[in-house]
Amino acid sequence: MILLDGKKTSEAIQQEIAAEVADIKANGGKVPHLAAILVGNDGGSVTYVTNKVLACERVGFGSTLVRYEDDVTEEELLSKIQELNESKEVDGFIVQLPLPKHINTQKVLEAVDPKKDVDGFHPANVGRMVAGLTSFLPATPYGILQLIERYGIETSGKHCVVIGRSNIVGSPMSILMAKAAYPGNATVTLCHRNTVDLAYHTRQADIIIAAVGIPGLITADMVKEGAVVIDVGTTRVPDATRKSGYRLRGDVDFDNVAPKCSYITPVPGGVGPLTIAMLLKNTLRAAKKEVYA
Ligand code: ADP
Known part of the structure; x- marks a missing residue:
């Protein structure tokens, strides 16, 4: 019986990503940048997002954490998503789920530019996966x-x-x-x-x-x-x-x-332990325009 060691595999993947970022830096390229939107103070969500931001720092990515209170309106969220869609700095971003009940999660997920959808939740990425095209995989x-x-x-x-x-x-x-x-x-x-x-x-x-x-x-x-x-x-x-x-x-x-x-x-x-590594990998792929070439 062989134990599939996710921790070791995750560390190996993160080291590979860090090496690639070091190369990009050495060649004067733009460092990949991940943004995360966090709504509210749910303990689990705060921990997940914090870990994602820390992981960005470990591999040399830029990162932005955008936080809102529970009572944020859907419009405010959608306008932030629009801003991130258009940002030259941000290569990929995620909206941490779950969102409060008064917000239409599907609408929010569909507002994300599929090219920056590093969680792979946008129907365009799901569809591309089903069709066997390159996509951001969850x-x-x-x-x-x-x-x-x-x-x-x-x-x-x-x-x-x-x-x-x-x-x-x-x-x-x-x-x-x-x-x-x-x-x-x-x-x-x-x-x-x-x-x-x-x-x-x-x-x-x-x-x-x-x-x-x-x-x-x-x-x-x-x-x-x-x-x-x-x-x-x-x-x-x-x-x-x-x-x-x-x-x-x-x-x-x-x-x-x-x-x-x-x-x-x-x-x-x-x-x-692999999920964070794969989020970073997706962000690197977004920065390299590998998925929507
Ligand atoms: P995850 O996010 O880990 O995939 P979900 O709670 O969203 O977890 O999904 C759980 C899935 O498990 C559902 O698709 C449900 O159909 C399935 N499921 C729940 N109970 C049983 C069961 N007794 N046997 C088989 N599948 C089950």
Whole structure:
């Protein structure tokens, strides 16, 4: 059994990005710049955005954090997005979700110029991904592809069972694993809350990608010997022995499933750490005009 080390992979990717930024600087080019819009004071969102800004500094990117109170109007947000769309300095930007209820999230996401949409949430990028064109891939699916690629995991002709059909993980993952490329060329089954007999499907899987948010949903009896298991679930469960009062648990019953696997991601330390690296990678690609060439 080989552990898919997301932390190590994320650090390697960030080092590659930092080296490229150093080159750009040395050649007198413009350093990539990421902006983030944060609305409100939700603890999780503040932490995520802060980490993204810190990561920018680590690799040598410029960064801008735009903060609003919870009562910001949709118009104010849309006008800031317009400003960032037109900015010569900002190569890519993100709007941290979730947004307050009085704001139409879809409208906000669609206001972002697809060429600067480094979260890959704009329908233009989703559509390009489905059509097999270059696009900004959402960070989690992009990170999973990197793990598969960097560990040289075979995907062609394999049966990949994706569990969960969210717009940001399960659905894009199912499309990417089926596309005619590496990683891809897999036969894909997409399971979700209406799936009858989930275990029937997972037992046939060479590759399982679980993105559900139910701790321990995937048990050892549901997994074939030698399977590759990628766990995207990160649910906070109470843990009095931790300073934070909680710990993260994946969708997979790791202790019992791991011995059966050829490869498996731990939680934490698997897919999670890759998301920031892939956001930086998307920003670099935006700056290099790689996606919309
Ligand atoms: P994420 O952002 O990690 O993808 P979401 O909460 O947006 O998470 O999506 C969870 C997904 O998990 C949904 O697509 C839902 O259909 C799926 N799901 C929920 N419960 C089950 C279940 N018991 N079996 C299989 N899939 C499930």
